[in-house]
Amino acid sequence: MNKKILSNVLFYIAVVLIALVVLFPFLWMLSSSFKTQVDIISWPPKLFFEPTLANYRKVFEEQDFLKYFINSTIVGGFAVALSLLLGLPAAYSIARFAQKKLAVFILLARLMPGISFLMPWYIIFSRLDLMDSYVALVLSHMLIALPIVVWIMSSYFEAIPRELEESAMVDGATRQHAFLAIILPLSGPGIITATTLSFIFSWNNFMFSQVLSMEKTKTLPIAVYNFLSYAEVDWGGVMAAAVAIMAPAIALTMIFQKYVVKGLTMGAVKG
Amino acid sequence: MRKILVTSVAVLSSLCISGGAMAQAKSGEIRVLLANHPYGELIKQSIPQFEKQSGIKVNVESLQESQLTQKLTTEFATKSSTVDVFMTRPLQEGKMFAKNGWYAPLTAYDFADYPKNIMGAASFGGKPYIVPLVTEWQVLYYRKDLLQQAGIKVPTNFTELEAAAQKLNSEAVAGIASRGKGAAAVTQLSSYVYNYGGQYLDKGTAVFDSKAAVDALRFYGKLLGTYGPKGVTSMSWENIMPLFQAGKVAMWTDASVFLGQIIDPSKTQVPVENFGIANFPAGPKTNAPFIVSSWGMSVAQQSKKKDLAMKFLDWATSKEMAIKGMVGNITMARSSVWSDEVVLSKINPGLIETRTFAAKNGTPVDRPYMSAVGEARDLIGELIIESINTKGTSANLEKMAKDKVNQVNGLLKDTGEYGK
Amino acid sequence: MSQSSFTERNLPVLFPLPAVIFIALLMVFPVLYTLFLSFTNWNLTSGMPAKIVGFDSYLRVLTEPRFLDAVARTFYFTVFAVIIEVVLGVTIALILNRAFVGKSIAKLLLLLPLVATPVAVGIVFNLFYDPTIGLANFVLSSLGLPQGHWISSDSTVIPSLILVDVWQWTPMITLIVLAGLASLSDEPVEAARVDGASEWQILRYVTIPMVMPVILTAMILRLIDALKTFDIIFAMTGGGPGYASETLNIMGFKYSFEYFRMGQSAVVLVALFLIVFMCSLAIMKARASAEN
Numbered sequence: 007m008n009k010k011i012l013s014n015v016l017f018y019i020a021v022v023l024i025a026l027v028v029l030f031p032f033l034w035m036l037s038s039s040f041k042t043q044v045d046i047i048s049w050p051p052k053l054f055f056e057p058t059l060a061n062y063r064k065v066f067e068e069q070d071f072l073k074y075f076i077n078s079t080i081v082g083g084f085a086v087a088l089s090l091l092l093g094l095p096a097a098y099s100i101a102r103f104a105q106k107k108l109a110v111f112i113l114l115a116r117l118m119p120g121i122s123f124l125m126p127w128y129i130i131f132s133r134l135d136l137m138d139s140y141v142a143l144v145l146s147h148m149l150i151a152l153p154i155v156v157w158i159m160s161s162y163f164e165a166i167p168r169e170l171e172e173s174a175m176v177d178g179a180t181r182q183h184a185f186l187a188i189i190l191p192l193s194g195p196g197i198i199t200a201t202t203l204s205f206i207f208s209w210n211n212f213m214f215s216q217v218l219s220m221e222k223t224k225t226l227p228i229a230v231y232n233f234l235s236y237a238e239v240d241w242g243g244v245m246a247a248a249v250a251i252m253a254p255a256i257a258l259t260m261i262f263q264k265y266v267v268k269g270l271t272m273g274a275v276k277g
Numbered sequence: 278m279r280k281i282l283v284t285s286v287a288v289l290s291s292l293c294i295s296g297g298a299m300a301q302a303k304s305g306e307i308r309v310l311l312a313n314h315p316y317g318e319l320i321k322q323s324i325p326q327f328e329k330q331s332g333i334k335v336n337v338e339s340l341q342e343s344q345l346t347q348k349l350t351t352e353f354a355t356k357s358s359t360v361d362v363f364m365t366r367p368l369q370e371g372k373m374f375a376k377n378g379w380y381a382p383l384t385a386y387d388f389a390d391y392p393k394n395i396m397g398a399a400s401f402g403g404k405p406y407i408v409p410l411v412t413e414w415q416v417l418y419y420r421k422d423l424l425q426q427a428g429i430k431v432p433t434n435f436t437e438l439e440a441a442a443q444k445l446n447s448e449a450v451a452g453i454a455s456r457g458k459g460a461a462a463v464t465q466l467s468s469y470v471y472n473y474g475g476q477y478l479d480k481g482t483a484v485f486d487s488k489a490a491v492d493a494l495r496f497y498g499k500l501l502g503t504y505g506p507k508g509v510t511s512m513s514w515e516n517i518m519p520l521f522q523a524g525k526v527a528m529w530t531d532a533s534v535f536l537g538q539i540i541d542p543s544k545t546q547v548p549v550e551n552f553g554i555a556n557f558p559a560g561p562k563t564n565a566p567f568i569v570s571s572w573g574m575s576v577a578q579q580s581k582k583k584d585l586a587m588k589f590l591d592w593a594t595s596k597e598m599a600i601k602g603m604v605g606n607i608t609m610a611r612s613s614v615w616s617d618e619v620v621l622s623k624i625n626p627g628l629i630e631t632r633t634f635a636a637k638n639g640t641p642v643d644r645p646y647m648s649a650v651g652e653a654r655d656l657i658g659e660l661i662i663e664s665i666n667t668k669g670t671s672a673n674l675e676k677m678a679k680d681k682v683n684q685v686n687g688l689l690k691d692t693g694e695y696g697k
Numbered sequence: 698m699s700q701s702s703f704t705e706r707n708l709p710v711l712f713p714l715p716a717v718i719f720i721a722l723l724m725v726f727p728v729l730y731t732l733f734l735s736f737t738n739w740n741l742t743s744g745m746p747a748k749i750v751g752f753d754s755y756l757r758v759l760t761e762p763r764f765l766d767a768v769a770r771t772f773y774f775t776v777f778a779v780i781i782e783v784v785l786g787v788t789i790a791l792i793l794n795r796a797f798v799g800k801s802i803a804k805l806l807l808l809l810p811l812v813a814t815p816v817a818v819g820i821v822f823n824l825f826y827d828p829t830i831g832l833a834n835f836v837l838s839s840l841g842l843p844q845g846h847w848i849s850s851d852s853t854v855i856p857s858l859i860l861v862d863v864w865q866w867t868p869m870i871t872l873i874v875l876a877g878l879a880s881l882s883d884e885p886v887e888a889a890r891v892d893g894a895s896e897w898q899i900l901r902y903v904t905i906p907m908v909m910p911v912i913l914t915a916m917i918l919r920l921i922d923a924l925k926t927f928d929i930i931f932a933m934t935g936g937g938p939g940y941a942s943e944t945l946n947i948m949g950f951k952y953s954f955e956y957f958r959m960g961q962s963a964v965v966l967v968a969l970f971l972i973v974f975m976c977s978l979a980i981m982k983a984r985a986s987a988e989n
Binding site for chain 1: 924
Binding site for chain 2: 723740741742743744828829830834844846847848849850851888934937938939945951954955956957958
């Protein structure tokens with residue numbers, strides 16, 4: 007009995023330790039974002055300090071983060087919507103017609119290093135006069151979102167019994183109609199998973215926007231990075247910017263926790 | 278499904294059209310690219326005024342300096358640019374842009390108010406292409422109070438500089454700081470090299486493996502490796518400034534432009550009156566710190582609205598704007614603002630004094646002046662890091678310097694600049 | 698009716714077609730274009746028009762020590778990061794694999810690093826590692842240990858970057874393995890217990906072999922992403938000090954967008970592409986044979 011209690015105590019200590027390690031950078035970022043520059047660079051680091059909102063004011067008033075916020079949302083939103091448009095039929099086809107090769111082809115986009123498309127994109131988009139346009143950014147971010155949509159949705163469709171659309175087709179419906187009228191309405195949870203995950207990955211993407219966006223369409227990760235090189239290192243401001251960029255992704259994760267876990271683990275567990 | 282396809286095509290093409298329309302400028306409209314720089318900010322703030330005066334609509338973008346180079350280069354190289362006017366770094370981009378024919382010649386501009394030695398870097402083949410905006414020179418920033426406590430005078434030569442760094446160095450305060458981050462440090466090392474009697478390039482050939490240059494490298498490495506802040510090899514000015522303002526650095530050699538920011542009372546923990554600025558100390562050979570035109574402004578050769586672009590250029594480089602800049606402690610390139618008593622009374626006297634010295638004795642270049650300057654800076658940066666890591670004692674340094682010289686010469690040959 | 702039957706007959710082609718066209722345009726074509734560029738000497742700094750030079754750019758880049766170092770560094774970073782993540786991740790998953798109060802909160806916490814923006818994570822760790830004001834050195838010195846240089850020294854920069862990667866991605870391995878453990882049936886474990894096997898034996902001979910395919914898949918996913926790591930390195934060190942943390946990805950970026958040596962940068966990109974491609978292929982093959 008004593009041994010059991012002891013092992014329980016040890017177990018909870020382990021859990022708390024793991025949680026602390028995971029949480030620590032977040033807590034520290036959050037607390038630094040409320041510190042003045044003077045408090046941040048004081049040594050030893052201050053645990054107690056008078057919190058200030060000045061850093062957030064700087065981020066949203068002087069740096070126009072709201073605009074970058076909107077840009078990130080537009081780019082992520084369109085990229086995800088269009089990826090669903092292209093990806094759902096493709097995923098259905100892969101699931102129902104066992105198109106393994108096709109699945110691998112689309113997954114290639116997930117495997118390949120983004121930087122090997124970046125330079126040609128830069129050249130092509132410049133020629134087409136699409137630099138710093140939402141079009142270029144949305145297209146590039148679709149290359150992030152589409153493979154996620156196809157990957158998640160094809161496993162999802164596979165799990166839906168074929169009898170459902172087959173019985174509809176016996177009743178005279180075409181397959182495409184059955185897909186739209188029967189399968190898609192059943193796919194809500196899968197679509198939520200795919201949407202949340204692909205939006206978060208688009209939201210966090212740095213490399214594509216770093217090259218393809220400029221002042222007008224600059225997305226949040228670039229704004230945060232530029233904030234670092236803009237002037238002397240203003241740690242408080244940078245930390246506030248980091249909080250601002252992570253907050254929406256974390257909020258989405260909390261709301262759709264179940265779906266996000268499913269999406270991240272789905273393909274792997276299925277084997 | 279067809280419907281879906283049609284919709285997606287429609288959405289995509291409407292996006293394209295709106296994107297295209299946004300990029301396409303109407304007449305009476307120009308596109309201007311500025312740098313994230315105090316003077317760029319000043320121009321940006323004043324643009325509404327210009328728009329009202331001239332009736333020209335200005336689409337302005339501000340970019341961080343390396344992104345600005347990146348954007349200009351690729352836009353110009355792919356011949357897709359709609360840029361009309363842009364800020365440019367004469368010593369960084371000048372050669373490459375001029376050689377590619379990306380600058381429009383400014384034959385009609387009146388350059389009488391600009392110092393001759395600075396116009397050298399703004400002209401190519403005898404024709405001016407860049408209007409210099411800002412001048413910077415190397416100085417020594419120091420903490421008056423710390424020097425006084427230690428009972429030392431402001432160092433005037435390298436021997437005194439090292440002795441002072443040693444005396445001021447403690448666990449809490451680094452004796453001296455200067456940039457150590459490879460490529461970023463190259464411009465700051467230049468004054469040390471000149472004062473030892475060396476150079477980066479001579480007549481289109483890399484010569485920084487000379488004894489003088491290597492000695493300077495060793496001295497720089499010894500200073501920073503021994504008395505510099507921890508982690509100095511990953512520090513550029515952005516990292517040093519907060520340390521200096523937090524009182525963790527006693528002396529700092531860097532460009533004159535930072536004075537205004539250093540003494541910004543909202544950012545510093547050290548009382549402002551404790552910061553001093555002095556001439557860069559003399560080396561064993563001479564005292565010829567860099568004084569360069571760090572930023573200029575040009576009109577794009579591809580611009581289809583050169584007349585409007587010229588109007589903007591005239592305004593942005595006017596004496597009135599230069600005076601506004603001077604009042605904000607931005608050290609402008611125009612000569613006349615430096616003899617205007619009213620203006621001078623408003624700026625820091627340390628700036629006037631050090632400028633006078635540098636203008637008379639300085640060297641008008643602070644980096645290897647060539648097309649592939651970015652890569653050359655990385656190569657020299659390796660030497661700087663090696664020297665700092667070994668506190669200047671690296672037995673390899675000569676050999677490494679030879680190696681890097683060969684590589685830089687290779688770059689010069691690639692671009693047809695070798696020996697010219 | 699005839700039209701709709703055409704649609705229906707060709708559904709397996711029509712449904713995926715838009716996605717395939719999209720990927721062909723945005724991925725395949727650019728990759729081919731990069732391949733073409735790698736045979737030219739296009740160099741924006743020279744001001745001369747590009748020429749096709751055969752394998753010249755390959756010869757030059759592939760023999761450069763900087764390139765070989767970058768290849769080695771890419772593997773150094775990847776191998777260590779992935780091994781640590783898998784070992785830690787699986788261990789944590791095994792610890793957490795039981796019902797306990799607060800399990801769903803624990804799982805939520807594990808999700809957070811995965812969705813945190815890598816660039817911002819890099820910047821936060823930059824402050825953490827700062828030798829003068831950072832917490833890392835404070836912790837070391839309060840433990841009475843000598844202070845480190847972290848990302849500002851050649852020898853510690855890659856381990857410091859690996860640490861960030863481990864913090865961010867170990868939870869992914871944990872979550873995947875946890876899900877894998879949950880999907881296992883209890884029977885083999887119960888049978889082993891009835892046969893008198895110790896907990897350790899059950900773990901070693903029953904549980905781990907059963908989740909092995911899941912662990913391997915998680916490892917593949919991580920391996921591919923680790924090879925391509927860009928954001929945290931770019932934001933934290935930009936490849937520095939010197940080239941001490943320059944991986945192929947960073948080198949490719951610098952060659953294209955800082956040196957403007959387009960032809961040679963294309964060679965670096967082709968090399969990276971091939972490495973990622975070969976690694977993915979090799980592991981997929983290995984996994985397929987492990988499953989059979």
